[in-house]
Amino acid sequence: MTQNTQIERHQLGQLIGANKRDHYYELHYSTGEVARLYILAEGIFRYFLDPAKNFDENHSSFVDLAQFDNSYFEKSKPKATSDSLIIQSGNYQLIFQQKPAVMNIFDETLHRNRVMQLSPLELDQNQTTEILKQHKNEFYFGGGMQNGYFSHKGKVIEIKRDKITGKGGVLSQIPFFWANSGFGELRNTESTGSYDFGKTEADATILKHNTNVFDTFYLLGNSPKDILAKYYTLTGKPLMPPKYALGLGHIGNFLTTLWQPGEAKERNATVFEDGNYYTRTDNPEDSNGKASLNGEEEYQFSARAMVDRYEKQHFKLSWIVPNYEIQDVNPEAMASFSDYASSRDVNAGVWSGDETPKTAPDTPFIQTTSSNPKTLKDDAIILRDNLKRKRPLIFSNTGIAGSQSRTILAFGDIGGNWENIPTQVAGFLGSSLSGQPLIGSAVDGTAGGGNAQISIRDFEWKAFTPLLFNLDDQGKFSKTPFTYNSKMTQINRAYLKLREQLRTYMYTLIYCAQVGEPIMRPLFLEFPHEQINYTPQVGHEFMLGPNLLISPIVNGREDGNGNSRKDNLYLPNHRTMWVDLFDGKKYLGGRVYNKQSYPSWHLPVFVRGGSIFDLGERNYVLYPQGHSKMVTYDDNGYNDYSRNHVSTQISSDLEASKLTITIDPTQGDFSTFQTENTTNLNIMCDGYPDGLTVKINDQVINMQEYGTVDTFAHAKEGFFFNTNYSWMPEFDQYQEKKQTALQIKLAKRDITDSKIEITIRNFRYGNETLVHAITDSLLRSPKQPTVDPDKISSHSLTVVWPQLTDKVQIEVNGILHDGIDGSSFTFHELVPNTRYTLRLRYVAGNKVSEWSDPFGAITKPDPMNYAINNIKVTSNLTSQKDHPLEYLTDLKLASEWKTVNGVSEDEPLELTFKFDQLEHLSRMVWVPRKIDHQGDPVEVSVETSTDGINFKPYGDRLTWKSDSKNKVVGLRDVSAKAIRLKVYKSSGPFVASKEVIFFREKKD
Template sequence: MTQDTQMNKHQLGQLIGANRRDHYYELHYATGEVARFYILGDGIFHYFLDPDKSFNENHTSFVDLSRFDNHFFEKSSARATSDSLIIQSGIYQIIFQQKPALMSIFDENLHRTRMTQIAPIELDKDQTTEFLKQNKNEFYFGGGMQNGYFSHKGRRINIKRDKITGKDGVLTQVPFFWSNAGFGELRNTVRAGSYDFGKSDKSVTALTHTSKVFDNFYIIGNSPTVILDKYYLLTGKPLMLPKYALGLGHIGNFITTMWQPSQAKKRNASRFDNNSYYTRTNDPKKVSGKASLNGEEEYQFSARAMIDRYQKLHFPLSWFVPNYGVQDVDQDSLATFNDYANNQDTHAGFWSNQAVTEPSPKTAFIMTNTSFSKVLDKDQQSLKTNLKRKRPLILTNTGTAGSQNKTALAFGDTGGNWENIPTQIASFLGSSLSGQPIVGAAIDGTNGGGNAQISIRDFEWKAFTPLFFNIDDQGTFSKTPFAYNSKMTQINRAYLQLRNQLKNYLYTLIYKAQTGDPILRALFIEFPHEQVNYTSQVGNEFMLGPNLLISPITNGREDSNGNSRKDNLYLPSHRTMWIDLFTGKRYLGGRVFNKLSYPLWHLPVFIRGGAIFDLGNRNYILYPQGRSEITTYDDNDFNDFNHNHTETKITSDFESSRLTVTIDPVKGDFNGMKTNNSTNLNIMCDSYPDRVTVRINDQTINMQEYGTPDTFSHAKEGFFYNTDYTWLPEFNQYQKEKQTALQIKLASRDITDSKIEVIIQNFNYGNQTLVHSITDSLLRAPKLPTVDPTKITAHSFELAWPQVSNQVQVEINGLLYDGIDGTSFTFHELTPNSRYIIRLRYVAGNKVSEWSDYFGVITKRAAIDYAINNIHVQSNLDSNKDHPLNYLTDLKLASEWETNESVSEDKPLQLTFTFDELEKLSRMTYVPRNVDHKGDPTSVGIEISSDGEKFASYGDRLTWKADSKNKVVGLRDVTAKAIRLTIYKSSGPIVAGREVMFFRAKK
């Protein structure tokens, strides 16, 4: 009987017994299973159920259990009640209910259950499923890089890499998730999985893996940082980047790329050193120049010339991969190139799709396509041998649980696409929340591209991400930061200089990531008490550390002046002041701003009130608000950073009109550290202060005031009230108005033995910004606004009202929308099929009217809801292995299918789409691919079948243009079991497309 249950799908039976062993508790179930329960640490538990009872603790490489001792297990205790076994570990009670067999974890400090199973574990010969109770306000994160998403409540995600780099793809297979209820789970398996966070049933989370073994780690923590830190205890801390990796990188193919002459008017033409234009080609007959590492062919097409070009145009390169996608490289030529790159202060890397046993001399890092632990271990060891004490770096385009300890995630996508920007923002956040904080994506993608505005906007926001690089030579368009005109090159150069200013800030964040603090942060990490911050509504913006909020431009909408139009910009916390990084304009948080306008040079970046930035060499910028502090880190870039680094704590305390800034003595040391240094404070302010007092180790020093920038610049010590201040000189050409700051300069002292305290009286900064609106009874409340039902879509609706004042504020589902004028406004980027509760009030200066009555709007269902799933497709021609046929019907617009063979009238392509059942249709949509239009169908025929066997023509043959527009075929009143699409001609040698979708008729 037991054997039968093991071979068939069943639930875990009643708990019938338990024993305490040497280092685990043994649990026995009525259905014959035996499980082991380990206590590895404070709030780290391991439940292992193996139907074969072999209990191989090292069946995966995620967790090194040898690092955990028996300490916490020995301190635990167990007791039995009439219906449960309760294991006590510290403040946690792990409760194993007997019948049904359910597990829950109770926190005695909070006096609430952290997690509980809602049904017994389901077992099958090839899969296991755990069912958890899902609470109404419980949100879920993790699962690896789920492209386009970071918050998963109400969604189902796949734990299986599919190599699709765009939206709905899965780049990293990480069987780890966590909940804001304060628990996480790591499934110890390399098998594929599916996590349903309430899509099928809002009250249930169902977690499935295709493994008969149920091997699971439970993590309890009071914050995301604690949960991620404990996850790192299990799987390894994130890679500590070498400092050069924070600079600009170039990844290219200088082995097989070929060039042909072109003209300046060609959009994809690149200008070279001989002032002639060239485009890439794969046709040997058209080649006039070939790439090489050192100029073995023609110097201007070489990797060395590319380094020269970056330097000449003032884009100093920090790192370089010269053989992307090509394994076969002459090692002598590579060694010569590495020497040259090293002399130019550029770190040379090597691309390989297999383990590199002996890197060429001066190879600083390796780029690969794998996450296999054995390959990564070999690569890491070979780099350590090569680099001696310097840190190894491995870049890869995939990952799994634990790979964050060895690799950084770097990938590319199809460029020239606005959709990539919001998709990658959410993807980066999701990666960070999955324990993989070191991440970057190629600027403007790999192939595709050609849209200058998208390229510039992509460069701007990626300057605020951990890795900053481009991947070139994979398509027809160049991806360098100087690929477009001089105006755009200047903008890119300014953002690179800004990134260099922030390197110390970034480096500190990388240190903090070692203990669970994400680098790129979803808003709820810093503002956990606002529910909106846990949702996709704010998934288009992020925090870089605690002090910078970035809200990238994500579409091509423009105002009447040609500037980017920005709506739905949310700044959290009504108690927080936010300062535009470039203009100094201040905003009160806790609201959504609309109708903002940003020129091409201006990325929406906001500094959090209270922020402190370390610009390097003890040069600090402060934006005082309340009490705040930072600790900055530094080291000598060796791999022993844990024991050889410095920490500097800076505190700002602004209360009433008194500001106190404290810089503690530097703690720690490292080889090559500079112990004597001067200190510069640049404190943003609104008016001239009364008195500045500086104390060094509690001793007051005399401070001279200087009246001009020149005299202050030559002084060793003193202060200067600067009304024309900026710490971003590279943006002076765009922003003429400067800001006001109190600058303080302190002479060189022993920074390890000097506590600096600065006290400023009558200090004022942001006092007017933090004033809230006053309700004015003379400003009458608005009558009920109106919504035109014909203008309601799945993602938007238009609201109209009688004009009484110049501006209005609208509250939608409790969130305040500001910056709205006129008599109507269209709210967009909404969730389909959702109810929005709305009210409105008039605004006049800092006065507001009473609110209108509440009313509601329900958005329409998304078109994709009517698309048919699980379509079976067959083709008479073979498909490209990297772009398989199933991509054509997977309902993922980021995946692209293409044939291996060409089509003709004599040999047309036949695609047969079969549905699971007879379907009443409304239309078919053929979505052309993004990368180019060389494989678009141009002559097609359609046939209909009601039984899947006999087909009849549907209308005449269709002629389609080769462009980016979707091709829609009306199928109203058509009922079909299958549809055949015959393609007689295409715009290129093959046929390609993103998707073929069939839509049901609306009921």
């Protein structure tokens, strides 16, 4: 009996015994299994069940157990009751029931369970399953970079890597998740798996891995920071990069890229130094120019020329990879190029694929496609030997648990479409919540492109991410930030300058990431008490640290003036003031803003009230509101940071009209640190404050007021009320109106021995913004707002109302929407098959009417609910390695299938799609590839089968256009077990598709 249960699928049997060994508890079950429980630290427990009873405790490639001693285990106390084994560890009780054999972890300080198993573990020779209790307001995060998603409640995620860079793809395989209720799990396995966070059963989390060993770490903490810090305790802290990694990077192929003459009218043509236009080509016969590292072929096509080009265009280039996807590099040529790049203050690294490269002695960094711990360790050793005491840097386009300690996740998607932007924002957040905070993706992708507006908007928001770079030479279009016209180039240049100004802020965030604080943060990390912040509704926005909220432009919708139209812009917390970074306009939080207009230069970026920025060299900018503080960090950028850095704390306290600012003495030291330094403060305000007191180490400093910009610029110490202030001069050209700030300048002092206290009286900033609207009884409440029944879709609905005032506000499921005018408004980005309850009120200035009676509608079901899953597809043609046949029916529009060879009338492509059962169909949809129109089928036929063996023609041959439109074949009233599609002619030397989707008929 026991032998059979070890092979066949079964639940873990009754707990029948337990022993306390030298460093673990041993648990025995009636079905023959033995498990071990390890108590490693406060809130870190390991449960290890090995059917083979080998118990290789150190089998993991990504968990470091050497750091744990036996002290927490020795302090633990077991207690047996009539139905359970209870192990006390600090404030936690690990409760193992006898029957059924489930485990709960009870927190005595909160008087509730942190973890509850709903049923015993399910085991078989190929898979293990754990089922946990899921609560209504429990949200789930982690699982690696799940492209397009950061919040997983109600979803199933796959724990794997599939190289799909678009929505639905998974770039990093991280068997780690956590919940906002205060627990996480790290499965100690390299096997693939799936985590069902309530999609199958709303009150259950179902965790599966394709292994017969169940080895997991339970992590408990009172905040996301605590849980991530415990994850880092097990797998390693994030890499601390050298400072140059924050600068602009360029990745390209300067070894095999070929150029041919082009014309200015061609969208993909690039003008070179000789004044002529060229385009890339794969055909050596068409080319008259070849790339090289040092100009061995022709200077203008060389990597040296690209370095010079960035300098001429006034873009500070920090790092470059010149051999992307080319393993074989001439070491002498590479060394020569590295020397040249270094002379221009550019760091030249090498691409190495999944192998450990042979590097020149001064190679500063490596770009790899590997996540293998041994390969990454070897890479790091090589770089440490090269760099002596300087920090190594490795970029990788994939990841596993633990790789955050050795690599920055850097990849390129296809690019050139709007959907990439919200997909990547949510994916970056998901990566951050999975323990990989250092991440970046190529601006405008790789092979796609050609749309200047998408490119510019992509550069803008990525200027606020940990990594900013271009990946060139992989498609038709150039990807440099100066590819398009001078207007676009100027905008990109301004954002790069802004990024450089925020370098100290960004660097401080990287320090904070070491202890579990993500760099890019979903809104709930800063505003945990608003449920909306845990949901995908705000997945297109993020906080960069605690101070900046970025809401990228994610579509091409425009207003009447050609500016980007922004709807669904959520600013959290009704007690928080948000300030537009660029024009200084103030907004009240706790609501969604709609119909906002943003010209090409203007990215929606908002400063949180109370923010403090260090622009470097003790040049501070403050946006006072309430009480806030900031600790900034600095070091020399390349040596060991843990013992060689400085930190400075600045606090701001605004009560009524009195503002107090305190700058504590700087702590720490590093080589090249200057203890004597000036201090400059730029304090945003709304009017002239009349009372400034400055104390340094409790001594009052006499402060002189200056009346002009010029006199203040030459002063060593004093203050100036500036009504034309801007700390981002690159953006001054786009707007006439500047902002108002009180500027204070303090002379050089020993900043390690100077406590600065500044008091300002009669201080005003944002007082009017924080006043809430007044209900006016003279404004009658709306009587007839409705949802137009003819304009309801799965993702949108339209509200109409009798117009009485210019503006209205609409509350949608408890969230206030502002910025709405006219007599109708369409809400987009809604959840399918969801009830929306609305109220509407009129707005006149700062006065509002009473709310209307509630009204609402249910969005239509998602059409994809009727798409058939698990279709088995076969082909008579071989598929390309990176575009396998399974991509054709995976229901992910980001993946792409492609054949190796083309088709002909005599040898057509035959695709056979088999369903699990006889399906009653409505239609078939062929989704063409978007990157170009090569490989589109243009002549096809369809056959149907009710038994999966015998096929008969369905209608006549079809002729399809080679374009971006989906090709739909109506299959109403067709019942089939299989469909065969034949392609006799395509638009290129192969056949390709994003997806083939079969829809079953809708049931009433």
